[in-house]
Amino acid sequence: MRMSELSERSGVPVATIKFYQREGLLPPGQAVNPRQTAYADEHVVRLRLIRGLVQVLGASIEQVRHVVEVIDAPGLTVLEAMTRATHAIPPAGPDGPEGGSEVRSTNATSKLLIDLGLRHAPQSPHVEHLDAALSLAAEVGIEIDTEQMRSYVAAVRDVARADFDRIPWQDPKEAVQFAVLGTVLYEPVLLALRRLAHAEVGMGMSDGT
Amino acid sequence: MRMSELSERSGVPVATIKFYQREGLLPPGQAVNPRQTAYADEHVVRLRLIRGLVQVLGASIEQVRHVVEVIDAPGLTVLEAMTRATHAIPPAGPDGPEGGSEVRSTNATSKLLIDLGLRHAPQSPHVEHLDAALSLAAEVGIEIDTEQMRSYVAAVRDVARADFDRIPWQDPKEAVQFAVLGTVLYEPVLLALRRLAHAEVGMGMSDGT
Numbered sequence: 001m002r003m004s005e006l007s008e009r010s011g012v013p014v015a016t017i018k019f020y021q022r023e024g025l026l027p028p029g030q031a032v033n034p035r036q037t038a039y040a041d042e043h044v045v046r047l048r049l050i051r052g053l054v055q056v057l058g059a060s061i062e063q064v065r066h067v068v069e070v071i072d073a074p075g076l077t078v079l080e081a082m083t084r085a086t087h088a089i090p091p092a093g094p095d096g097p098e099g100g101s102e103v104r105s106t107n108a109t110s111k112l113l114i115d116l117g118l119r120h121a122p123q124s125p126h127v128e129h130l131d132a133a134l135s136l137a138a139e140v141g142i143e144i145d146t147e148q149m150r151s152y153v154a155a156v157r158d159v160a161r162a163d164f165d166r167i168p169w170q171d172p173k174e175a176v177q178f179a180v181l182g183t184v185l186y187e188p189v190l191l192a193l194r195r196l197a198h199a200e201v202g203m204g205m206s207d208g209t
Numbered sequence: 210m211r212m213s214e215l216s217e218r219s220g221v222p223v224a225t226i227k228f229y230q231r232e233g234l235l236p237p238g239q240a241v242n243p244r245q246t247a248y249a250d251e252h253v254v255r256l257r258l259i260r261g262l263v264q265v266l267g268a269s270i271e272q273v274r275h276v277v278e279v280i281d282a283p284g285l286t287v288l289e290a291m292t293r294a295t296h297a298i299p300p301a302g303p304d305g306p307e308g309g310s311e312v313r314s315t316n317a318t319s320k321l322l323i324d325l326g327l328r329h330a331p332q333s334p335h336v337e338h339l340d341a342a343l344s345l346a347a348e349v350g351i352e353i354d355t356e357q358m359r360s361y362v363a364a365v366r367d368v369a370r371a372d373f374d375r376i377p378w379q380d381p382k383e384a385v386q387f388a389v390l391g392t393v394l395y396e397p398v399l400l401a402l403r404r405l406a407h408a409e410v411g412m413g414m415s416d417g418t
Contacts, residue, residue: 011348048348048349048350049349051348051349052345052349052351055345056345077415079411079414079415082411083408083411086404086407091397091400091401091404113405118402118405118406118409119409119412119413120405120408120409121408124405124408126401126404126405127401129397129400129404130397130398130401130402130405132397133394133395133397133398133401134398136261136265136394137261137390137394137395137398139220139257139260140257140258140260140261140390140394141254141257141390142261142375142387142390142391142394144395144398145375147371147374148371148372148375151367151368151370151371152368152371152395152398152399152402153402153406154367155364155365155367155368155399156364156399156402156403156405156406157406157409157410158360158363158364159360159361159364159403159406160403160407160409160410161360161410162356162357162360162361163357164407164410164411164414165356165357166351166354166357178351181346181349181351182351183404183407185342185345185346185349185351186342186346186353186361187400187403188300188338188339188342189339189342189343189346189353189361190361190364190365190399190400190403191300191338191396191399191400192300192335192336192338192339192342193327193339193361193362193365194365194368194369194396194399195295195300195335195338195392196322196327196329196333196335196336196339196365197327197362197365197366197368197369198291198295198369198372198373198388198392199329199330199333199335200327200328200329200366200369201366201369201373202288202291202292202373203328204328205288205373206286206288
């Protein structure tokens with residue numbers, strides 16, 4: 001396909017595509033003749049990835065580059081690539097520990113996770129983010145308790161299994177890309193649904209159902 | 210307590226507390242003598258609320274003011290106050306529909322929720338946020354399917370029930386404040402746990418457990 005169709009199918013303006021090309025984020029197209037280059041489905045897929053990262057996360061070009069490099073790296077298993085790529089993308093939301101916050105030790109958070117039976121790598125950046133979130137909740141007087149954490153862990157396990165069921169394993173590169181996008185783009189889905197569920201539980205309380 | 214202790218217990222610097230006072234976000238203290246004012250636990254609680262909103266969400270003073278007004282409004286039930294306050298706070302994450310995005314009709318999203326059996330107010334801003342998130346996922350080629358949504362809905366219901374179990378209903382004002390803070394501050398907890406659960410499911414796949 002030509003550049004114009006690539007732009008249309010990916011939803012990314014031509015000027016932006018050219019910028020991504022200069023930044024080395026897109027594989028080169030195939031030269032059909034000196035004045036024309038042909039692009040393929042892989043370019044559409046890649047542009048959608050970039051768009052998702054930039055539009056939802058406000059990811060920087062450097063973050064996008066890192067994710068793209070992981071996806072393109074040879075010799076990684078799909079699971080390794082997923083892990084590395086998602087580690088590179090901070091979750092939407094709070095920036096983690098800030099000036100003035102007393103940060104719990106991530107060891108304490110890791111221990112809590114062990115108590116809850118959640119297998120994890122203690123040095124994972126997600127443990128750090130969890131730690132920052134738990135610290136802030138405790139500081140403003142709404143420390144999360146173990147029972148509540150237990151409910152959260154059970155819930156996210158079900159969500160994670162549903163997420164994995166959707167991954168197109170037959171194509172390793174697409175699988176990694178899907179995992180990266182799903183990690184990021186389903187986060188706001190989960191949060192909006194949680195708020196709707198609060199409203200539902202509240203309605204149930206007020207009308208006695 | 211004096212201003213210095215209020216600052217220490219809330220984790221908010223004195224200059225910032227004075228700024229919030231000028232903005233009318235804090236109830237006045239009690240004048241002990243012309244040069245000294247006494248503050249109470251309610252001031253600590255209020256400052257923690259403001260800190261939570263500002264630090265996690267980067268909430269504007271106007272957003273904080275709105276939440277505070279709802280909490281202080283007479284004649285609202287706890288559930289009404291919760292609904293109004295949380296509607297005023299957008300979830301962390303994507304800004305919703307942006308230039309170029311084709312937005313699904315929120316009617317379609319509302320219909321999906323009805324199919325899934327999630328009772329909701331169709332005009333809720335959370336339906337709009339959900340709609341924006343689903344649209345973006347679809348546009349970048351990872352449209353969420355009904356089975357996956359079903360898992361998400363079941364999971365957030367469990368989370369919502371666990372959240373409601375924690376609310377201190379005996380004190381209406383504190384209950385609303387807790388609900389507002391919990392809505393916001395437990396969001397990053399949920400997201401960090403989801404990512405950890407992905408890693409756990411991945412480990413299970415790679416070692417066959």
